[in-house]
Amino acid sequence: MSQDETHTADGRRQRADGQRSRRRILETAARLATVEGLEGLSIGRLAAATGMSKGGVYAHFGSKEDLQLATIDKAREIFIGVVVLPAAAAPKGVDRLREVCARFLDHVDKQVFPGGCFFASVAAEMSARPGSVRDRIAQEQRAWVALLERYATEAQRLGQLPEDADPTQLAFELNALVVAANTAYVLHGDRTGLERAVRAIEDRLSVA
Amino acid sequence: MSQDETHTADGRRQRADGQRSRRRILETAARLATVEGLEGLSIGRLAAATGMSKGGVYAHFGSKEDLQLATIDKAREIFIGVVVLPAAAAPKGVDRLREVCARFLDHVDKQVFPGGCFFASVAAEMSARPGSVRDRIAQEQRAWVALLERYATEAQRLGQLPEDADPTQLAFELNALVVAANTAYVLHGDRTGLERAVRAIEDRLSVA
DNA sequence: AAAGGGTACGATCGATCGTATGATCTTGTC
DNA sequence: GACAAGATCATACGATCGATCGTACCCTTT
Numbered sequence: 111m112s113q114d115e116t117h118t119a120d121g122r123r124q125r126a127d128g129q130r131s132r133r134r135i136l137e138t139a140a141r142l143a144t145v146e147g148l149e150g151l152s153i154g155r156l157a158a159a160t161g162m163s164k165g166g167v168y169a170h171f172g173s174k175e176d177l178q179l180a181t182i183d184k185a186r187e188i189f190i191g192v193v194v195l196p197a198a199a200a201p202k203g204v205d206r207l208r209e210v211c212a213r214f215l216d217h218v219d220k221q222v223f224p225g226g227c228f229f230a231s232v233a234a235e236m237s238a239r240p241g242s243v244r245d246r247i248a249q250e251q252r253a254w255v256a257l258l259e260r261y262a263t264e265a266q267r268l269g270q271l272p273e274d275a276d277p278t279q280l281a282f283e284l285n286a287l288v289v290a291a292n293t294a295y296v297l298h299g300d301r302t303g304l305e306r307a308v309r310a311i312e313d314r315l316s317v318a
Numbered sequence: 319m320s321q322d323e324t325h326t327a328d329g330r331r332q333r334a335d336g337q338r339s340r341r342r343i344l345e346t347a348a349r350l351a352t353v354e355g356l357e358g359l360s361i362g363r364l365a366a367a368t369g370m371s372k373g374g375v376y377a378h379f380g381s382k383e384d385l386q387l388a389t390i391d392k393a394r395e396i397f398i399g400v401v402v403l404p405a406a407a408a409p410k411g412v413d414r415l416r417e418v419c420a421r422f423l424d425h426v427d428k429q430v431f432p433g434g435c436f437f438a439s440v441a442a443e444m445s446a447r448p449g450s451v452r453d454r455i456a457q458e459q460r461a462w463v464a465l466l467e468r469y470a471t472e473a474q475r476l477g478q479l480p481e482d483a484d485p486t487q488l489a490f491e492l493n494a495l496v497v498a499a500n501t502a503y504v505l506h507g508d509r510t511g512l513e514r515a516v517r518a519i520e521d522r523l524s525v526a
Numbered sequence: 527a528a529a530g531g532g533t534a535c536g537a538t539c540g541a542t543c544g545t546a547t548g549a550t551c552t553t554g555t556c
Numbered sequence: 557g558a559c560a561a562g563a564t565c566a567t568a569c570g571a572t573c574g575a576t577c578g579t580a581c582c583c584t585t586t
Contacts, residue, residue, distance in 0.1 A: 123554085123562070127563070128553095131564090144446060147443060154544090162565090164545095165567085170563090173545085174543095231442055234438065234441075237433065238352060238353040247505070248505050252506070282498065282502075282515075283518050286495050286518075289494070289497075289498060289501070290498070293497070296445040297441055298460070307490075309487065310490070330531090330532075331532070331584085333531090333582085333584070335582085336583095361573080370534075370535090371535050372535090372574090372575095373536070373537090373577090374533075377532090381575085
């Protein structure tokens, strides 16, 4: 899994311009996938969107599956940078839990991805299609809920949540709320879902 | 919108064998769409799945968009028959609200659709793709949440929910929970999400 | 029983899909 | 500055896509 800046996984050297192109392709792919889907992401369309030739795009990935996996990695990187890391700066406990939910809703509202949350989008698409792509998406989804659970446990340890609260259950419910808000926002185009999620989350977290 | 048994929308007569074929195609399509997606639903694949020729399948629908819309109608019919109607038999109030949620979770568990809830699946796929298909899906989704809201209002009128409760907000949260359970079930293949949803719903409804 | 039309088939269209190949240009290293 | 190798290109392959025919077949009605 380790991978330095100038070598690819199989030991080939990488040129600076190649890295730049690959990054540009994947950034386009991550955003495009929330609209067209991971399967609808075609090499030709990606080539047109980046101004490259089909062969030029394809050269960076040995197969479409590789492209899909690399796209997921890029989306994860964007998500962590926009949602997880900024929230990690908030004070430990219920504040941090509230903040990470707020950042999630904010990244939907700001349309970081044009089709809403990347993982909600591709999870629905690929969940019934066994394979390494589905497995990777499932893994990332578990990691997200596990993050919520860790923050909930922390809040409980600080006495900001009842002792008999179930952090796993709370994480499930919080994730359900923000994902539902995402779906409503993208499907109906209005912010009422976001506001309902905020209200429900506040309700769930202000029981100290 | 009215449509008798022997005529199509544009006045053409329909033969009995044609109606049967069309029904069979759409039943296959509704279930297949939760795995392949509404866009991934190809005429050729549908023809192979039903043992017909491509031309034979296509003759029933003037375009792929027509096929998608007809598939949504069929899925709605199935959903109403399996989830909505049985729950409508339950006693008015919180019982009926609980029952319709339970029926939803049950239809996921029983895999009425192989890819989980049809509308959750296609909503995520088409929500960022403007057009009549997206509009129809959005309309059905609103109708589902509105049903939950009506039942919640009824429960409140019967004094089974606090007077200061917000039925619209409750409907949003209940929908969020059952959809999240659906996603977890299909993506991870275990029932813990279903059980968490049941617990959360019970929590939300037993505040009389 | 004859007529009319819904139904289904098979062939085919142009477009696009993922993938492969070989030539050409560009970059980094000695 | 030459040389190796990565990056990109143009082209092409077979498969499949949505869509459109012409042509049989069979059901329904008269």
